[in-house]
Amino acid sequence: MSGTISIRNLRKYYGAYEALRGIDLEIERGEVVCVIGPSGSGKSTLIRCINRLEDFEAESEIRVDGTPVIPGRSLAKVRAEVGMVFQGFNLFPHLSVRENVMLAPRRVRGTTRAEAAVQADRLLARVGITEQADKYPEHLSGGQQQRVAIARALAMEPQVLLFDEPTSALDPEMVGEVLDVMKSLAGTGVTMIVVTHEMGFARQVADRVIFMDAGEIIETGSPEQVLGQPQEARTRNFLSAVLNH
Numbered sequence: 001m002s003g004t005i006s007i008r009n010l011r012k013y014y015g016a017y018e019a020l021r022g023i024d025l026e027i028e029r030g031e032v033v034c035v036i037g038p039s040g041s042g043k044s045t046l047i048r049c050i051n052r053l054e055d056f057e058a059e060s061e062i063r064v065d066g067t068p069v070i071p072g073r074s075l076a077k078v079r080a081e082v083g084m085v086f087q088g089f090n091l092f093p094h095l096s097v098r099e100n101v102m103l104a105p106r107r108v109r110g111t112t113r114a115e116a117a118v119q120a121d122r123l124l125a126r127v128g129i130t131e132q133a134d135k136y137p138e139h140l141s142g143g144q145q146q147r148v149a150i151a152r153a154l155a156m157e158p159q160v161l162l163f164d165e166p167t168s169a170l171d172p173e174m175v176g177e178v179l180d181v182m183k184s185l186a187g188t189g190v191t192m193i194v195v196t197h198e199m200g201f202a203r204q205v206a207d208r209v210i211f212m213d214a215g216e217i218i219e220t221g222s223p224e225q226v227l228g229q230p231q232e233a234r235t236r237n238f239l240s241a242v243l244n245h
């Protein structure tokens, strides 16, 4: 049960605009699901609803580990169950790298300072940031900051990790280092939903690819089923649709 996500008839309105039009989705523990689709298709909204960052319609149901997601519950509680990595790194600039990673366990679990520091250093080593633990976020490159953000997302030992276009704010030369960390998490038992335009990552790492358009899941299947072979015209058409949207 741990790490499962069950979504039934997920509907989300922004005013009169229906951003999600009845999403049904079952995700197994440890599955890596990449969500792709044109800009504005509802990808971010979908994972923000799972993380309770967005309200959704009363008839909709989201369960994480069998427990209903109730919008508006305290964010601290959410962090304990679901880790999230955003497009921007959202690190606290006045805290050191280590302190950024220590914050949630200290605040939510009351972990002692010493224990939280040991755990933070272990996680920073996991993402290859050991040398920068005492620095402040502004002293790190974008790729390094995003790796710290991943360490921070792991700090509450979540069963579910959500990624919202984690590489799209990065300089191209830093994309690989962040994708490498994400690849290293795949297959470790943590369930991952990754909103991404990185088709190479989706092909290589995803157990399943979901293609969204206009608030609906249009296609779901293995990377080959949804993306086809790289040379297929269908993939080229899809990519140009995504890039030109």
Ligand SMILES: Nc1ncnc2c1ncn2[C@@H]1O[C@H](COP(=O)(O)OP(=O)(O)OP(=O)(O)O)[C@@H](O)[C@H]1O
Binding pocket: 014, 017, 019, 037, 038, 039, 040, 041, 042, 043, 044, 045, 046
């Ligand atoms: N806070 C908001 N208020 C009003 N409309 C919103 C809000 N957030 C998103 N939307 C609209 O909902 C739709 C889905 O947005 P969403 O951010 O989920 O798309 P997306 O697929 O993640 O796009 P992108 O790839 O550009 O990030 C879009 O039409 C967007 O304009």
